[in-house]
Amino acid sequence: MNPDTATYIGYAASLFIVLSFILKDLTKIRIVNLIGCICFVIYGIFSGMLWPVIIPNGIICLVQIYHLIAAKNKHEQ
Template sequence: MNPETATYIGYSASLFIVLSFILKDVRKIRIVNMVGCICFVIYGIFSGMLWPVIIPNGMICFIQIYHLLADKKK
């Protein structure tokens, strides 16, 4: 991947994370935050396997999925 494209994905990830702090609905927060985390994982992979970026954001993504699925059961 082009390094410039990876940079844009990183900026997009930051934007989604910041946006998630603006929202009030918990479900929307989780979805927007999850999109940001996915973007950060992609950014970390295409920027040279940046494990300190990939691991926590991958874990947060799975936590968001867990809570989104758990909230549907209620």
């Protein structure tokens, strides 16, 4: 991947993370934060396997997915 593209993905990730702090609806916060974390994982991979970026954001992705699924299941009951 072009290094400039990876940089833009990193900027997009930062934008999504900051945006998630502005929102008030918890589901929207989790979705926007999840998108940001996915972007950071992609950025970390294409910037030379930056494990300090990949690992925590990968874990946060899993946490956000878990909570989104749990909230969906709670609303269905």
